[in-house]
Amino acid sequence: MRDIIVGELTQAAHEMIHGFAHLLPRLIVMLVILFAGWLIAYMVRAVLRSILRLAKFDKLFERAGAAQMLSQAALPSPTELVSRFAFWVAWLGFIMLGVNALGIGGLQEHVARFFFFLPRLVVASVLVFFGLLLASFLSRAALLAAVNANLPSPRALSLSIRILVSVFVLSMVFEELGLAERTMLVAFGIAFGAVMLGLAIAFGIGGRELAQRFLERRLVRERRGVREDEPSPL
Amino acid sequence: MAEESILSDEFIRQLISVGEVDILIGIPTHNDAKTVGPAIQAIQAGLLKSFPRERAVIINTDGGSSDGTPDIVQGASISDVHRSYNGYTLRTLHAISTQYARTPSEAVAFRTILSAGELLRARACIVLSGDSCNIEPGWMDRLLRPVYRENFDLVTPTYSRHKFEGVLVTNLIYPMTRALYGQRLREPFAPEFACSGRFGSQFLVQHKWSHGDERDDPRMDLVISALAGGCRIHQSFLGVRQTVKPQSRDLVNAMRQTIGSLFSCLESTFPAWSKISGSESISTAGPEFEVSDDVLRVNRKQLKQMFSEGVAELRSILESILTPSTLENLRQSAESDEASFRVSAELWVKTVYEFAASYYKSVINRDHLVQALVPLYRGRMLTFLTENRTASSEEVARNIENLCLEFERLKPYLLELWNGRK
Numbered sequence: 001m002r003d004i005i006v007g008e009l010t011q012a013a014h015e016m017i018h019g020f021a022h023l024l025p026r027l028i029v030m031l032v033i034l035f036a037g038w039l040i041a042y043m044v045r046a047v048l049r050s051i052l053r054l055a056k057f058d059k060l061f062e063r064a065g066a067a068q069m070l071s072q073a074a075l076p077s078p079t080e081l082v083s084r085f086a087f088w089v090a091w092l093g094f095i096m097l098g099v100n101a102l103g104i105g106g107l108q109e110h111v112a113r114f115f116f117f118l119p120r121l122v123v124a125s126v127l128v129f130f131g132l133l134l135a136s137f138l139s140r141a142a143l144l145a146a147v148n149a150n151l152p153s154p155r156a157l158s159l160s161i162r163i164l165v166s167v168f169v170l171s172m173v174f175e176e177l178g179l180a181e182r183t184m185l186v187a188f189g190i191a192f193g194a195v196m197l198g199l200a201i202a203f204g205i206g207g208r209e210l211a212q213r214f215l216e217r218r219l220v221r222e223r224r225g226v227r228e229d230e231p232s233p234l
Numbered sequence: 235m236a237e238e239s240i241l242s243d244e245f246i247r248q249l250i251s252v253g254e255v256d257i258l259i260g261i262p263t264h265n266d267a268k269t270v271g272p273a274i275q276a277i278q279a280g281l282l283k284s285f286p287r288e289r290a291v292i293i294n295t296d297g298g299s300s301d302g303t304p305d306i307v308q309g310a311s312i313s314d315v316h317r318s319y320n321g322y323t324l325r326t327l328h329a330i331s332t333q334y335a336r337t338p339s340e341a342v343a344f345r346t347i348l349s350a351g352e353l354l355r356a357r358a359c360i361v362l363s364g365d366s367c368n369i370e371p372g373w374m375d376r377l378l379r380p381v382y383r384e385n386f387d388l389v390t391p392t393y394s395r396h397k398f399e400g401v402l403v404t405n406l407i408y409p410m411t412r413a414l415y416g417q418r419l420r421e422p423f424a425p426e427f428a429c430s431g432r433f434g435s436q437f438l439v440q441h442k443w444s445h446g447d448e449r450d451d452p453r454m455d456l457v458i459s460a461l462a463g464g465c466r467i468h469q470s471f472l473g474v475r476q477t478v479k480p481q482s483r484d485l486v487n488a489m490r491q492t493i494g495s496l497f498s499c500l501e502s503t504f505p506a507w508s509k510i511s512g513s514e515s516i517s518t519a520g521p522e523f524e525v526s527d528d529v530l531r532v533n534r535k536q537l538k539q540m541f542s543e544g545v546a547e548l549r550s551i552l553e554s555i556l557t558p559s560t561l562e563n564l565r566q567s568a569e570s571d572e573a574s575f576r577v578s579a580e581l582w583v584k585t586v587y588e589f590a591a592s593y594y595k596s597v598i599n600r601d602h603l604v605q606a607l608v609p610l611y612r613g614r615m616l617t618f619l620t621e622n623r624t625a626s627s628e629e630v631a632r633n634i635e636n637l638c639l640e641f642e643r644l645k646p647y648l649l650e651l652w653n654g655r656k
Binding site: 231 | 396398399400401402403423483485486488489492530532536539540543544547548551554596597598599602605606608609615619
């Protein structure tokens, strides 16, 4: 009886030691991958930051008016944001590689999925980036045009354009990521339709007199041919 | 030659049949059938009278007229002019027309005229606007003679204007070009001008020509190129300028064509303007400036409202362009009532200089920056209209002179902003 117990314990200890000895190199490989990955991700961040600074990347955002939006949201500068994003994508990729090196069956499938998902994540990030720029640029252009044309509520018009473009970009991003595609499509359709209907009702009922005055002013002025309110600038 | 590619084969054939000329008269048109006939007759009469021995060609560059403007140019006969003016040219006077596009573009029209001038080796080119309805034969002598006989590179006109006409010119374009380049050139953005063939060819090579952009207008660049390049410039008084079409009230477009061009030229001409202080008169025939003070209805309330709303609504944009003190002063002006409203000369000059420096540094999209200046200009325009409401011609001239001196006095401020010291 005693021999059986000792035998079983010895076998269990052997298996444990064997298993540990089998796992130890993989663990070391994982740690090495994690360390090397962190170093590489850190270097990627540093190099990318330098390149973006040289290319005056922040200026591009500033010119489009998107830098102000980032600072209002207490986010770092665009250069910092992109380089940090690159760091985390690279670092996360190496973490996945390290976990994969452990050879744990269930995890390998998740790691493969992550690498399959990575290109989509990058495309989605690029979409967010250009979408943000486009939304800022168009909303500012609308604001300036509305102010110079003396239209009512220029800021509301500018904000609506920013929201519309942002919602459109967001729906594209979700579609790219494959997250709740149908829900997003339906939500976008409902939101867009609601905004348009709301605007139509507001213009038709709330701004009836305003619209009447606006149209009268325009048509009467056009009929007269010459505006009398401003001398020729040149 | 790269600049020749803009000319169509048919047009080149017509030019070749004309041969070398001494004088080229360019008329850009777009639906100017009502005015182009009398303009051609006045030009022919002017040539008969002042340049009878010179080889001359009239070139009409048309931007897709649908009213038969090019036919009128090509059918213009000199025989009526012979009878009226009792004189004959010793050379054949050619008149040719080319349609460069179906939509008008000042840039393509000017480029075509200057390219034709270079191809025909014209010693002098004159550009007259097709929509002017009072071109006189005497304009040819007043604009061409200084170039053709006195070796000037560029001749610009001065006009007799209503005191409230061309406020953008009197309150911004003229004072700023004067302060920057040190030359008192009254009309830096004139629809009529004459230039030497040499200067025309030089500008043809230097200028960055756009491809059919309707908003691009090279006239401002042409004048700045002459000012910065140390060219010999002359001004000739032409009297009142009248057009059949009403003058455009599109302020945004006017700002783009003039202020956009002026700001954009500042970077390339920095070595020239940064060393200049003060200003000097330039050779002028006739009065430098003449204003009439007839009654003109102006909606002051709307100007004030557009200025105030502009300052409030564009606050976030203006914050990235202007210094906090200038923005605060503008905000205070915007909040004042109509009776006490004023955008002082100093505030206006500082605003313009800060915009110019921000344009150079590209703090925001450059076209947006020029558009953001529009409501502020309306504030300055209202101040000018109010200050000169009952002023005589002399008082208006004095007020403009004071504004020019303010632009000159604050030029070091622009240099500080430019060099990033502020």
